[in-house]
Amino acid sequence: MNLRTLDSNPAACPPQGTHPSRLLIAASGTGGHLFPALAIADQLRAEQVSVEWLGVSDRLETQLVPEDYPLRVISVEGFQSKDLRALWVFLKFLVSIWRTRRILQQGQFKGVLTTGGYIAAPAIIAARTLGLPSILHESNAIPGKVTRSLSRWCTVVALGFERAAQYLPQAKTTRWVGTPVRSQFQSPQPLDLPIPETAPVIVVAGGSQGAVGLNRKVRACLEPWLEAGAWIVHLTGDRDPDAHSYTHPHYLEFSFFENMAGLLQRANLAISRSGAGTLTELAVTGTPAILIPYPYAAEDHQAFNAKVYVEAGAGVMFREADLNPADLEALVLDWLAHPQSLERMAAQARQVAVPNSTEQVVAMVRQYCA
Ligand SMILES: CC(=O)N[C@H]1[C@@H](OP(=O)(O)OP(=O)(O)OC[C@H]2O[C@@H](n3ccc(=O)[nH]c3=O)[C@H](O)[C@@H]2O)O[C@H](CO)[C@@H](O)[C@@H]1O
Numbered sequence: 567m568n569l570r571t572l573d574s575n576p577a578a579c580p581p582q583g584t585h586p587s588r589l590l591i592a593a594s595g596t597g598g599h600l601f602p603a604l605a606i607a608d609q610l611r612a613e614q615v616s617v618e619w620l621g622v623s624d625r626l627e628t629q630l631v632p633e634d635y636p637l638r639v640i641s642v643e644g645f646q647s648k649d650l651r652a653l654w655v656f657l658k659f660l661v662s663i664w665r666t667r668r669i670l671q672q673g674q675f676k677g678v679l680t681t682g683g684y685i686a687a688p689a690i691i692a693a694r695t696l697g698l699p700s701i702l703h704e705s706n707a708i709p710g711k712v713t714r715s716l717s718r719w720c721t722v723v724a725l726g727f728e729r730a731a732q733y734l735p736q737a738k739t740t741r742w743v744g745t746p747v748r749s750q751f752q753s754p755q756p757l758d759l760p761i762p763e764t765a766p767v768i769v770v771a772g773g774s775q776g777a778v779g780l781n782r783k784v785r786a787c788l789e790p791w792l793e794a795g796a797w798i799v800h801l802t803g804d805r806d807p808d809a810h811s812y813t814h815p816h817y818l819e820f821s822f823f824e825n826m827a828g829l830l831q832r833a834n835l836a837i838s839r840s841g842a843g844t845l846t847e848l849a850v851t852g853t854p855a856i857l858i859p860y861p862y863a864a865e866d867h868q869a870f871n872a873k874v875y876v877e878a879g880a881g882v883m884f885r886e887a888d889l890n891p892a893d894l895e896a897l898v899l900d901w902l903a904h905p906q907s908l909e910r911m912a913a914q915a916r917q918v919a920v921p922n923s924t925e926q927v928v929a930m931v932r933q934y935c936a
Pocket of ligand 1: 596599773823840843860864867868
């Protein structure tokens with residue numbers, strides 16, 4: 567991988583005035599923050615907008631971004647403790663605002679787009695103090711802390727779920743646009759797995775990092791589902807101590823799978839965490855789901871995301887702590903025996919998808935950051 571990480575050295579900036587429009591995208595951490603931002607960036611690049619990235623040195627963006635976009639790194643983290651360390655984090659935060667201001671000035675950026683999280687704070691504050699527009703995309707049904715605190719300073723807040731607007735009374739403008747997904751989701755993708763055409767496929771997904779708790783519940787049920795004829799594609803993440811402990815010719819295990827579009831287009835059912843990105847992809851591909859929210863998500867936001875899907879009739883939700891593997895096993899066996907239930911839910915799932923999310927955010931960039 568060709569790492570092109572830039573710092574705030576002015577010599578590293580492209581010549582000034584050579585691009586019709588320049589945008590700094592601040593997105594960091596997990597797939598849920600990065601993939602929507604990458605979808606937007608790719609579309610902007612196709613429309614000749616020059617995009618650079620603001621990230622953190624040890625997060626997923628260092629693997630996903632630098633091949634395509636110059637990555638500038640700052641040091642920023644969440645305020646979690648109230649002791650001396652909090653003072654250190656605060657000082658780092660002030661420095662991160664100063665560095666972001668310099669990056670924006672030296673690169674002559676016309677504005678900032680962010681998908682929330684810690685990195686959004688210096689990006690929005692720096693843009694605000696320079697009088698530049700900022701567009702914040704919030705994908706969750708309950709907006710994160712940074713979104714709630716700083717929405718008033720954003721030019722516009724784009725929402726993944728309509729119901730998130732009620733938590734942002736101070737935002738100047740909110741617009742419900744859905745959450746952008748990678749361009750591969752817009753067309754049928756081949757799936758390079760040896761699964762027969764007629765076999766039912768269950769995908770088990772724990773978000774961009776995998777979910778050990780969810781993996782355990784599912785492993786307890788594998789045998790009967792496989793006996794019932796299902797193929798199971800299990801995305802375990804790379805921190806599961808029990809990975810590779812079970813083998814069966816129809817059980818395919820991956821720590822991370824690149825071709826999510828092809829996989830979800832082929833899946834008949836997903837058993838999944840309810841991160842906003844995954845949920846949007848399930849809706850776009852019309853995949854019914856058993857949703858098991860991450861129990862420690864801030865303000866239980868994954869459960870609020872899942873409710874959108876459940877209320878639409880596209881799936882069911884279980885709390886991980888209450889979920890008895892025997893119930894999970896029986897529910898899936900029932901659905902495998904009655905595929906028409908899955909088809910009905912698939913149709914409902916498609917109703918949740920918002921068309922043209924990426925294009926709508928790109929239009930905002932054109933409107934506010936020209
Ligand atoms: C633990 C936690 O707090 N997670 C948060 C994080 O989610 P996190 O990044 O875990 O989850 P999301 O579901 O939003 O996104 C996961 C992304 O990773 C992709 N993927 C996943 C597995 C794989 O093998 N291959 C692959 O490509 C999915 O297709 C999806 O695009 O940000 C989301 C958006 O703010 C939040 O809703 C989640 O609550």
